[in-house]
Structures are given as C-alpha cells and as structure tokens.
Amino acid sequence: MKIDVLTLFPEMFSGVFGSSILKKAKEKEIVQYQTVNFRDFSDSKHKTVDDYPYGGGAGMVLKAQPIFDAVECLKEKKASSKPRIILLCPQGETYTQKKAEELAKEDHLIFICGHYEGYDERIREHLVTDEISIGDYVLTGGELGAMVVIDSVVRLLPGVLGNEDSPITDSFSTGLLEHPQYTRPADFRGMKVPDVLLSGNHQHIDEWREKESLRRTFTRRKDLLEHYRLNDKQKKWLKEWEAEKK
Template identity: 65%
Template sequence: MHFDVLTLFPEMFEGFFSSSILKRALDRELVTASVINFRDYSTNKHRTVDDTPYGGGGGMVLKPEPLFYAVEAITNEAAARPPVVMMSPQGTPYTQKKAEELAGYDRLILLCGHYEGFDERIREHLVDDEISIGDYVLTGGELPAMVLMDSVIRLIPGVLGNESSAEADSFSTGLLEYPQYTRPAEFRDWAVPDVLLSGNHKEIDQWRRRQSLLRTLERRPDLLEKQDLSEEERAWLSQQQKQRRES
C-alpha cells in the first residue's frame, strides 16, 4: 500500500516513519509513503499557499492551486486517481470500520490542512472523502493523518506478524477488547483469573466474550445497541447489571 501525504510540514513525519511497527513495515516494503510539501506547487515566487477569506473574517484560507497542482502532478500517470482524503474536523467521524475500508485500497492521498481551513473548491472538486478523528480542533491535519495511517497500516497483512492481534482489538468486533494478562500469574496478591490458566480454550473464549461484553457495557454502552447478541448474552448482561445495582 502507498500513501501520498500532502503537508506544509513534512518534517513532522520523520519520527513517525522511523520507529516501531511502521518502520518495520516500510523496511519490508509492505508500505511505501511519499511526504510532499505542497508549497512546492505554489504559483508565485513567494511560494504562497494561503490568502485572506473573501467576505472578511479571521485567519487564512488554503488556496486551491497548490493542492490541485500537487495532486495532479503525483497522479498524472495513474490509470485511475486514488482516493483523496482530507483531514478535517468537519469530516465524518473516524471509526475502525472506516480504517478497514481504507485498508482495502492500494493507494491513498491524504491532505493535511493548516490555518483557517480549505478553499471550498478543494472540497467540492478534489476531495473524495473527509475524515475527522474527533470533535476538537488541531493546528493542522498532520496528527490526524498519522492516526489514520497507523490504524490502516496495522491492518495490512504481514505488518503485525500475528493477524489475530488486529482481529481481537477493541472496535474490530464492534466491542471493546477483553482484559489481557501475562506472566507472572500472581503479582502483589493480584492473580490472573483461573480460567486463563486452565487450558480449556472453549471456556477461555466464553470468558473473553463475556468480559468484552461487560467492559463495553461499562464504558461504551452505545456500542451494544449495534450488536446482534444472543438471548443468552442478553440475559447474562441483564444479570450483571442487576448485581451491580444491588451491590
């Protein structure tokens, strides 16, 4: 998979791509990336990429020419232009389901904004998708772009090494992940649940499923509304709620 990142601050991505799982993915050529300063596609000698908004108002707005020319330059030989994704607080809230959808592409172009925002013609005529990582405003789209790439890259086969790791993550199943434990089996009188030491994989799977349901009920009950739960699971959750109210 290949990422083209259009940004005014390419140096922000140096550390992101030079460590941990992302570096290994790049080294093994499971992922490639180009970080492009779209100021290089400005149309004047001062390399201007922004201007004051028509109609007045505070802040500066990114001009259309540099971004259009940058995208056209990097896709001029492409048989079909890859999706252009704008990172913006006005975009659709980002979810694991969206990450899985984006992981199905061979190439993505990410637009990192800055200043007050984008000229609306960029949205209307250049962008295919607009994504927000939360209901808050950042100084630019670089951090959201890193979040998106991290969440997508880890889904690419071979990146994590163990494919089941991503499948069991929170939100991958629509639920929060169950509690995890490792050695030692006892630490400061806090013991690992006996079922995890039993070797009975059927019971372990049932325990993990129930713990996942319970944790989701406690922390993100809204997610349960979208789940197709069995009657047994609904009854078990109802019992857990009742016990908690009584305790």
C-alpha cells in the same frame, strides 16, 4: 499500498514513518510513504499557499491551486490507481475502526493536511473523496490526524503485524471493546490472574473472553451495544448485569 501526504511540514513525519510498525511495514515493502510539500506547487512568485478569505474574516485560507496541482501530479505518477483523497478537518466524519478497515482495502491513499483558518471550499467539493476528523476538537494542522489514520490503517495490512489474528480481536473490530489481558507472573503482589486463563480449557477461556469483552463494553461504552447483534447467551448476561444495577 502507496501513501502520499501533502503537508507544509514534511519533517513532522520522519519520526513516525521511521519507527515501530510503520517502519517495519516499509522495510517489508508492504507500504510506501511519501511526504510532499505542496508549497512547491504554488504558482505565485513568493510560493504562497494561502490568502485572505473573500467576504472578510479572521485568519487565512489555503488556496485551491497548489493542492489541486500537487494531487494531480501524484495521480499522474501512479496512473493505474484511483486514489482515495482524504482531507483532515474538524468538519469531517468522525474516524472509526470501520473506516480504517475500509481504507486498508485501497492501494493508494493521499492525505491533505491543512493549516491556517481552513481550505478553499472547491478543494472539498471537487477534489477530495473523504473528509475525516479524529475527534471533536481543533488541532493546529492536519498532520497529527493524518498520522493517527495512517497508523491505524497500515497495521491492518496483511503481513504487517507478527500475529495475523491481532487486529481481529482489537477493540471496535468485533464491535465490542477488547477483553482484559494478562501475562506472567500469575501472581503479582497478591494480584492474581483469573483461574480460567490458567486452566488450559480453551472453550472456557473463549467464553470468558467473550463475556468480559461484553461486560467491559456494557460498563464503559454502552452506546456501542445499540447496533451490536447479541446472541442469546449475551442477552442473558446483559439481563443479569442490568438486574444487578437495580
């Protein structure tokens, strides 16, 4: 996968791309990162990338020209691909694990990180393919949002994680929150690991994990169950928990 990031602050990404899983993915040549300062593409004498909004108002608006030219240059360099061009903004669709899984199937992603009051609307209408928000709050720029999305996508690429089953059981990947996890020692200060996990009976362990995953979702994120297809066993558990609450 090729990941390009258009930003006025490329130095913000050096630590992120050079650490942990993202660094390992690059070393394995599973992914390539490139940060591009779109100020370099400004056609103005003073390399300005923003201007006052038509009609007046507070703040400055990012101009279309530098961003269009930067994206077109990146597309020419990788002419064989049809990139997903992602705009990070509070008005975009709320980011989810399902979206991460969708983007992980692509071979070229271009992220546009804005600053100031906003973007020239022609960028949204005629350039980008996706608008993404990582939550209902406003950040200084799109850089942190891009880092979040990139991390969540790259870890899904084949060969990135040591255990290929890890992303499959992550919270939200199955539609439910992940079940509780434990490691050694089995007894820590009187707090003991559930006996079933020490039993060696994998059928019982799988059922316990399924039940605890559903229980955790029921107690913490009941909204996720609205679109989750329950089997008969899970329906029975839910009825029992609902009865306990009454």
